[in-house]
Amino acid sequence: MTLGSIPPSLGKISSLRILSISRNNLGGNIPAEIGRLSNLHVLEQSSNKLLGAVPPQLYNISTLRIFSITNNLLSGRIPATVGLTLPNLTLFSADLNQFFGSIPTTLANALGLIKFSIEDNSITGPIPQNLGRLQELQVLHFGHNPLGTGKANDISFISSLTNCTNLQILSLSRIQIGGILPTAIANLSTKLTSLWLNDNIISSSLPSGIGNLELYLSNNSFTGEIPSTIGDSSELQILVLEQNMLTGQIPASLAKLNFISTLNLSYNMLEGEVPMDGIFANSSTFLALGNGKLCGGIKALNLSSCPKPTKKKAKLSTPIVIVIAITIPLAIVLLLIFAYAIHRLRSSKQQLSFSSAAEKQNQKLSHAELYDSTNDFSSENLIGEGKYGSVYKGVLKPGEQMVAVKVLKIHQHGAHKSFLAECVALRNIRHRNLVKIITSCSSLDFKHNDFKALIFKYVPNGILENWLHPRSAEEEGQSLMKLQLIQRLNIAIDVASVLDYLHNHCGTPIIHCDIKPSNIFLGDDFRALVSDFGLAKFLSSIKGKSHQHQSSSVAIRGTVGYVAPEYGMGGEVSTQGDVYSYGILLLELFTGKRPTDSMFTEDFSLHSYVKTALSHQVMEIVDPKISMEAESIAGMITNTSKGSIISQEKCYLSMFWIGVSCSAKIKRDRMNIKDVLSGLQAIRNEFIRVINESQMR
Incomplete structure (x- = not known):
């Protein structure tokens, strides 16, 4: 139940320096009269039910140092001049509201800023490239805002943050940014303890120099192997790398690190034997679901046993061949050699034939093959269309196999992440009432543009x-x-x-x-x-x-x-x-x-x-x-x-x-x-x- 609203009469107390009215269930609008408090240092109005736009007069209180309006129903834009009109600002917190518009570049003028937090709003990109001027900055929260622009340099602003030598927490979760993670990420503040990059569309390998951080990198497109230096720290580390495209083996060196409290490697493409000691000895702190080629590990992981190395059959050595050649008539030797050669030739042909059939069955198709199979992706073959893709009926040659080809709308924002999500999901589920996937295609079209598609079994009705x-x-x-x-x-x-x-x-x-x-x-x-x-x-x-x-x-x-x-x-x-x-x-x-x-x-x-x-x-x-x-x-x-x-x-x-x-x-x-x-x-x-x-x- 709302107790009331903020009385406009507060604006008459000209000597007021601290106005803290958080967590009072207050409703209504913020009175413009508050902007008359020219000596105000602290304005805290968090966790109420305040509505509407923040009066522009509040952004002109030049003495203001702490401005906290988190967890309300406030909307509007953050003024483009905020860093100029609030030069003494040390904390700005507006999480859990309905703000929109962009992050002002003038924010970099508030040189004493320690914390800037706007999580869970509707702020859009791009992210300013001049934030490195904020050398006192300790906490930067941008998470849960649609800041991504769909351009490859979305994430390049991180390079400027290397000048923020006091930075401790950097939260960039679910901001829809893409591109390749700059190598400068390894040169961020030595005081940095938490890095949140999960639920974006970042596509690069994992930098080896970020081993001393609490990392949240899940739901991206990270590729390559896990660096052995990740987790190399003396600090309540948590490493969350699930739902990426990581390959190779799990570094055995991670088992020797005693400071990892949680390690989540689920839903990647890792392979090989899982270590059994250290963090890997506890199934509640180590997770590796959805990696079909992993084996071994503790029983609780329910992984298959690793194959035992097969013993190679001893080959006939050269000295033995010489002895045989001397002691057995030449005709018999030639006959044996001929028979052995015929056997090897037949075996080789059978093996080649089997390999070719297996490869043909599972190979990824090219853009040209799909282009031909759908009659140039003609409208007559269009089955359905959604936000991220169009589905065409096609006939694959040879064999005349009927298929449904889902072509990704590569330029649609979020399409790449949708493609990866579908690949990860389909790789891990089997059910009679799911459309059967045959293979995928990730290549270039005739104009050398990216082309991605999923190929499903054709469903006639x-x-x-x-x-x-x-x-x-x-x-x-x-x-x-x-x-x-x-x-x-x-x-x-x-x-x-x-x-x-x-x-x-x-x-x-x-x-x-x-x-x-x-x-x-x-x-x-x-x-x-x-x-x-x-x-x-x-x-x-x-x-x-x-x-x-x-x-x-x-x-x-x-x-x-x-x-x-x-x-x-x-x-x-x-x-x-x-x-x-x-x-x-x-x-x-x-x-x-x-x-x-x-x-x-x-x-x-x-x-x-x-x-x-x-x-x-x-x-x-x-x-x-x-x-x-x-x-x-x-x-x-x-x-x-x-x-x-x-x-x-x-x-x-x-x-x-x-x-x-x-x-x-x-x-x-x-x-x-x-x-x-x-x-x-x-x-x-x-x-x-x-x-x-x-x-x-």
């Missing part, structure tokens, strides 16, 4: 979206004829089965983040196949580290109409977010109405539309296509008893109730996906029983 909402008379005819009620129920069960697998049976839970009809393909048997893991997130398995929770932060993770309400308010990504999307999908599947239909407004949604009908008019909201189809099933309606009709209505009621429960506004009110799956299976059994009874009469 297209996407569910087109069956629920036909775009043409031909599609409409197909949907009326083939997509029957029991098939819709099977589709719902298939998708729930995938989510149950992703959330509960993958070791580390995977959140899909974009469940919707256009991401569900239908196989030739109308089996549902879930696709598009470009927004997928792995839930961190490090407990007690709130910063490890995957957050939607600035960008809403998902599609309008299907995205969970909490994501729109910066809530954490969770399994219940997928459950919400699934609930909307279930309601759409049986009502035939999109959540973005024009009939729905802010106060009246697909969820409330169905919920209102649950009490007395369930059959009135059923998709008319289903009703028409039901009437054609062997006298389903006309020749059945009243009891069967009631049972049919009961099945619909149960399905809609599950959909409404899953799409509840508050996530703690939503069903668990395990219960959803078992509930739908029970409904299917009951519905089949009703059909069988009606056909027997």
Whole structure:
């Protein structure tokens, strides 16, 4: 409950030097009259419910040293002149608000600045290159802002920070910056203890000179091997390198370092034997999930045993050959040599043939091959299109294999990260209701531009979206004829089965983040196949580290109409977010109405539309296509008893109730996906029983 607002009369106390009113549940706007306090040194208004823009008069109090407005509902821009009008500023903290615009370059004029923190806002880039002037700077928090511009030099500003010799904490999490990490990162302040670069699109090898830091580098595109000097420090180090593209073996030298408290190397491409001592002896502090070629390690890691070195067969030495040549008639020797040569030749051909077949099966395709297979990526072969990619039907030669080619929109901001996320996810999951990936392509096109694509097994019946909402008379005819009620129920069960697998049976839970009809393909048997893991997130398995929770932060993770309400308010990504999307999908599947239909407004949604009908008019909201189809099933309606009709209505009621429960506004009110799956299976059994009874009469 809001206690009140800041009284404008405070602006009359001209001698006031400290105004600290944090954590008082105050609401309303900040009075412009506060700007009259010309002797004010400290202004603390954090953790209230203050609204609107900060009055420009406050940015003109030249005596101000501490300006803290964290955790409110404030908006607007940080003035371009802030470093000039607040020259004595030592602390500026505006985290957890709704500020937008760019970081002023004049900030570098506040030479005494010690802490600057604007996390969790909507500040955009580029990041000023002159921040190195702030030689007193100790803490710099830019995290959870869309600062990236999509240019290769996004991260180059770090080089200027080498002059900030007092810097201790540098937080750049989820700011959407890309490019190659400058080597100057190793020359940052010797006092630096924490470096947060996770959830960006940085692509470079790991610098060897950053071993004395608490590192958070997960969810990037770091490549190459892990330097043996990482973790070489005498300081409560935490090294988080999960979800990158690191290769090679884990340096055995890391086992000798006693100061690493957490080491997370999950979801990379590491290989070889895992050490068993030091940090590697504790499965709660060392994590290496999703590295398919790792072996050995302690039993709790559940890795396969490393292969034992095979003994090579002794080769016939030259002296023995000479002795044989002397003691055995020459003809026999020649015969033996000839037979041996024939054997080796045949063996070599068989081995070559096998290798070639294996390589052909798993090789990465070129841009030219995909260009030819899709008829120059023609619009006639376009299956579907999303924010980050377009999907084309193609035919690979030789063999005439039908495929679906997802071509990355390489210039779309965030597309590269989406491509990597999908690669990582698909590398670690297997389920009968997932679209099967065949291979990938990462090369250059005919104009020498980057080209990336994923190649999937072709699914003949297209996407569910087109069956629920036909775009043409031909599609409409197909949907009326083939997509029957029991098939819709099977589709719902298939998708729930995938989510149950992703959330509960993958070791580390995977959140899909974009469940919707256009991401569900239908196989030739109308089996549902879930696709598009470009927004997928792995839930961190490090407990007690709130910063490890995957957050939607600035960008809403998902599609309008299907995205969970909490994501729109910066809530954490969770399994219940997928459950919400699934609930909307279930309601759409049986009502035939999109959540973005024009009939729905802010106060009246697909969820409330169905919920209102649950009490007395369930059959009135059923998709008319289903009703028409039901009437054609062997006298389903006309020749059945009243009891069967009631049972049919009961099945619909149960399905809609599950959909409404899953799409509840508050996530703690939503069903668990395990219960959803078992509930739908029970409904299917009951519905089949009703059909069988009606056909027997």
